[in-house]
Amino acid sequence: MRPIKLTMSAFGPYAKKQEVDFEKLGKSGLYLITGDTGAGKTTIFDAIKYALYGEASGSNRDSSMFRSKYADDDTPTLVELTFANGDKEYTVKRNPEYMKKKAKGDGYTKKTAGAELTLPNGDVETNKKAVDAKLVEILGVTPTQFSQIAMIAQGDFLKLLLAETKDRQVIFRSIFKTDIYKIFQEKVKNDFSEIEKEREKANDYISQYINSVVCSKDSVFSIDLQKAQSGEMLTADVIELIKNIIKDDSELLQISAEKLKAADKKIDAITGIITKAEEQNKNRVMLKNTNDKLQKMLPESEVLKSALEKEKKKEPQTHEIEKNVTIIEQQLKDYDELDLLAKKIKDNTEKYNLSQKSLSDNEKQLIKLGESLG
Numbered sequence: 358m359r360p361i362k363l364t365m366s367a368f369g370p371y372a373k374k375q376e377v378d379f380e381k382l383g384k385s386g387l388y389l390i391t392g393d394t395g396a397g398k399t400t401i402f403d404a405i406k407y408a409l410y411g412e413a414s415g416s417n418r419d420s421s422m423f424r425s426k427y428a429d430d431d432t433p434t435l436v437e438l439t440f441a442n443g444d445k446e447y448t449v450k451r452n453p454e455y456m457k458k459k460a461k462g463d464g465y466t467k468k469t470a471g472a473e474l475t476l477p478n479g480d481v482e483t484n485k486k487a488v489d490a491k492l493v494e495i496l497g498v499t500p501t502q503f504s505q506i507a508m509i510a511q512g513d514f515l516k517l518l519l520a521e522t523k524d525r526q527v528i529f530r531s532i533f534k535t536d537i538y539k540i541f542q543e544k545v546k547n548d549f550s551e552i553e554k555e556r557e558k559a560n561d562y563i564s565q566y567i568n569s570v571v572c573s574k575d576s577v578f579s580i581d582l583q584k585a586q587s588g589e590m591l592t593a594d595v596i597e598l599i600k601n602i603i604k605d606d607s608e609l610l611q612i613s614a615e616k617l618k619a620a621d622k623k624i625d626a627i628t629g630i631i632t633k634a635e636e637q638n639k640n641r642v643m644l645k646n647t648n649d650k651l652q653k654m655l656p657e658s659e660v661l662k663s664a665l666e667k668e669k670k671k672e673p674q675t676h677e678i679e680k681n682v683t684i685i686e687q688q689l690k691d692y693d694e695l696d697l698l699a700k701k702i703k704d705n706t707e708k709y710n711l712s713q714k715s716l717s718d719n720e721k722q723l724i725k726l727g728e729s730l731g
Contacts, residue, residue, distance in 0.1 A: 366438040367428030369400035408438035408449050410500035423453045430458035442495055448475040572602050
């Protein structure tokens with residue numbers, strides 16, 4: 358912030374309107390205000406600080422004290438400051454609360470504190486709270502920080518020197534606009550914390566993996582593995598050790614696979630022999646069972662042979678019997694036809710008898726009918 362023009366009216370020791378044109382001092386370097394004690398140097402600080410923030414530059418002065426006791430009743434108390442911030446120009450006007458003479462009649466009335474801010478685009482803000490907030494936003498520092506860094510009033514420089522480190526950090530961060538670096542620092546810190554957590558997690562995972570590695574006690578790597586599992590080896594060395602163990606295990610696995618393959622061939626050969634032996638044993642059992650049955654059937658075979666011989670001797674009789682059976686069967690067939698014919702005769706006889714009866718009944722009815730007609 359660079360002051361351009363300051364106007365004070367009935368402010369502090371200045372009874373009338375007083376202007377300070379900072380443009381005459383140039384636009385670069387520092388502004389040094391000197392003078393005897395009581396000459397009004399602090400009043401200029403108070404006016405600038407009051408215009409910007411609505412309060413005095415020192416802690417031992419209050420805004421209610423700004424009304425000059427030398428001013429007449431018709432002179433208003435106010436401060437107007439035009440200043441540049443960056444390449445933009447602003448004008449702020451404030452008046453404190455004080456008692457002024459009534460326009461009509463006797464007595465005094467209260468003049469309410471007011472503020473007015475003219476922005477570079479010509480817009481005017483008159484709400485005091487809005488003006489206060491806007492000026493803090495424009496300047497980037499609070500009233501306390503402004504007093505400590507921009508205009509150090511008498512006796513206040515020691516406060517900056519004695520301020521705590523964190524407070525000075527806040528002040529200098531606001532002056533030099535280093536918030537972005539603090540944000541970056543916090544982000545780096547947070548990223549480092551996250552990376553550290555990931556590293557610890559990875560270490561835990563690696564430790565679990567290492568502890569799960571096993572090898573034979575007879576292995577040349579057994580002692581090194583114990584050191585790795587107790588944390589006595591670097592991760593890179595552990596990885597190389599695990600590779601060697603895997604390589605050794607792979608070789609042992611290859612040897613075991615070859616032995617297993619040879620064993621499988623032997624098992625297949627033995628299985629073939631056992632299968633053939635089982636087949637032979639099965640055939641042997643079947644042969645024995647067949648022989649046993651044959652021995653049991655020999656007596657029956659002899660009996661059947663004897664019976665067969667007897668039957669062969671009876672063949673002529675058998676032929677004669679078969680001939681007689683054929684004749685009898687022919688006769689039986691004739692008998693069946695006779696029975697059928699007899700049955701037909703019987704049926705016809707019954708039908709004839711029924712017809713005779715019906716005829717007799719009809720004749721009787723005719724006689725009766727004739728009698729009734731005669």
